[in-house]
Amino acid sequence: MRISALGLDVGKKRIGVAGCDGTGLIAFGLTTIAHKSLKGTLAQLQHIVEERHVQLLIVGLPYSMDGTLGFQARQVQKFAETAAAALNLPLEYVDERLTSFQAEQLLQAEGISPSRHKGLIDQKAASIILQQWLDEQRAQKTQSSEHDRNLEFT
Numbered sequence: 001m002r003i004s005a006l007g008l009d010v011g012k013k014r015i016g017v018a019g020c021d022g023t024g025l026i027a028f029g030l031t032t033i034a035h036k037s038l039k040g041t042l043a044q045l046q047h048i049v050e051e052r053h054v055q056l057l058i059v060g061l062p063y064s065m066d067g068t069l070g071f072q073a074r075q076v077q078k079f080a081e082t083a084a085a086a087l088n089l090p091l092e093y094v095d096e097r098l099t100s101f102q103a104e105q106l107l108q109a110e111g112i113s114p115s116r117h118k119g120l121i122d123q124k125a126a127s128i129i130l131q132q133w134l135d136e137q138r139a140q141k142t143q144s145s146e147h148d149r150n151l152e153f154t
Contacts, residue, residue, distance in 0.1 A: 005056045006048065007130025008083075009096065009122050010076045015041065016122030018130040019052055024137070027130035029123030038079075042086050049087050057089045060096025060129035094133050099125040 007027060009016035015033040020026060033044050048054070059080040064070045069077075077093075084091035103124035112120065 003055050004053050005058050005130060005133065006045075006052065006054045007058045007060070007094075007126045007133065008080070009060050009099065009125040009129055010079055011035070011122060012075075014119055014122045015045075016119075016124070016126035017045075017048060018123065018126035019048075019054075020130060020134060024134055027127040027134055029120070029127045032119035032122045038082070042083060045083060046087060049089065054087075054089065057084050057087065057091045058130050058133045059091060059093055060099060060125065061093040063095055063097055065097065092133065094129050094136075096125070096129050099128045102128055 003024065005020055005024075007018035007020075009018075013035055015035055017030045017033060018027050019030045020028070030048065033041055035041050057080065059076065061069070061076055062073050064073075080091055080093070100121060103121045106124055
C-alpha cells in the first residue's frame with residue numbers, strides 16, 4: 001500500500017510544499033505558502049491535505065552543520081507539531097541540511113535565477129526533503145525484503 005505524504009520546507013516567511021506521485025517514487029513541488037499567519041497557513045495546508053488525501057507530513061529539520069538542533073530547528077519543530085496536530089496527521093522529520101543550496105543549484109542548472117525565485121527554491125527544497133524520505137523508505141523496504149529472504153534459506 002502506498003502512502004500519500006506531503007513534504008514541507010518550513011521557513012520564517014515561506015513554506016515550500018511538495019507531494020509525491022501515486023507510486024511513491026517521485027517527489028515534486030506543489031506550491032509555496034506565504035507564511036503570514038498561523039491560521040491562514042494551516043487553512044492552506046488543510047486544503048492541500050484534503051485535495052491530495054495526505055496521510056503523513058514530512059518536514060525538513062534544519063540541523064546545524066555539527067548535527068545539533070539550533071534555534072531555527074526548534075522553531076520548525078514547534079510549527080510542525082502544531083500543524084500535525086491541527087491536520088490530525090503523523091509527522092516525520094528529515095535532515096534538511098543543504099537542501100536549499102541543492103535547490104538553488106538545480107534552478108541555476110535550469111537557467112533560472114534563484115535570487116528572483118525564492119518561492120521556487122522553497123518548493124524544490126521541499127521536493128528534495130520528500131524525495132530523501134521516499135528513497136529511505138524504499139531502501140528500508142528492500143533491506144527488509146532481503147533480510148526476510150535470507151532468513152528463508154537459513
